[in-house]
Amino acid sequence: MPKPAQWDSTLASAIIAAHSSLDGAALPILHALQDEFGHIHEDAVPLVAQALNLSRAEVHGIVTFYHDFRRDPAGHHVLKLCRAEACQSMNGARIASDLLATLGISWGETTPDGHLTVEGVYCLGLCACAPSALFDGEPIGRISSETLADVVQQARAQ
Numbered sequence: 001m002p003k004p005a006q007w008d009s010t011l012a013s014a015i016i017a018a019h020s021s022l023d024g025a026a027l028p029i030l031h032a033l034q035d036e037f038g039h040i041h042e043d044a045v046p047l048v049a050q051a052l053n054l055s056r057a058e059v060h061g062i063v064t065f066y067h068d069f070r071r072d073p074a075g076h077h078v079l080k081l082c083r084a085e086a087c088q089s090m091n092g093a094r095i096a097s098d099l100l101a102t103l104g105i106s107w108g109e110t111t112p113d114g115h116l117t118v119e120g121v122y123c124l125g126l127c128a129c130a131p132s133a134l135f136d137g138e139p140i141g142r143i144s145s146e147t148l149a150d151v152v153q154q155a156r157a158q
């Protein structure tokens with residue numbers, strides 16, 4: 001995965017300005033900021049609020065409402081586990097909770113060694129291969145506890 005840029009308020013302001021004339025600019029701006037910096041830095045909130053004439057609370061509300069936005073930097077690798085219906089019905093919930101228990105983290109958190117962030121997503125469009133996941137953007141179908149143990153090992157090795 002490409003390493004996200006360090007927080008830079010000048011660069012953030014340029015990103016915000018480049019998207020601020022779009023309809024419903026808040027989401028495209030936040031996505032662009034996350035693409036650049038890997039998460040929504042807390043200092044981004046007042047910049048976005050000012051540019052869009054919103055309150056900080058409104059911007060904060062958007063960031064916390066959408067599961068896509070991270071408020072903390074991700075680990076070196078990101079594993080996204082599907083938490084939607086088809087995957088849940090194929091044992092996805094138990095596989096996920098076992099993994100989180102083994103790693104000692106909750107949804108959206110990163111292992112203490114910084115190697116792996118585990119996030120929930122709601123349907124990856126891979127329902128036919130449920131339960132499904134994405135590891136650094138690569139789809140993995142029919143996951144099992146064994147598959148995920150390999151993923152964790154791979155994340156720790158790189």
Ligand code: FES
Pocket residue numbers: 082083084085086087088122123124125126127130131132
């Ligand atoms: S429900 Fe999991 S990929 Fe669609």
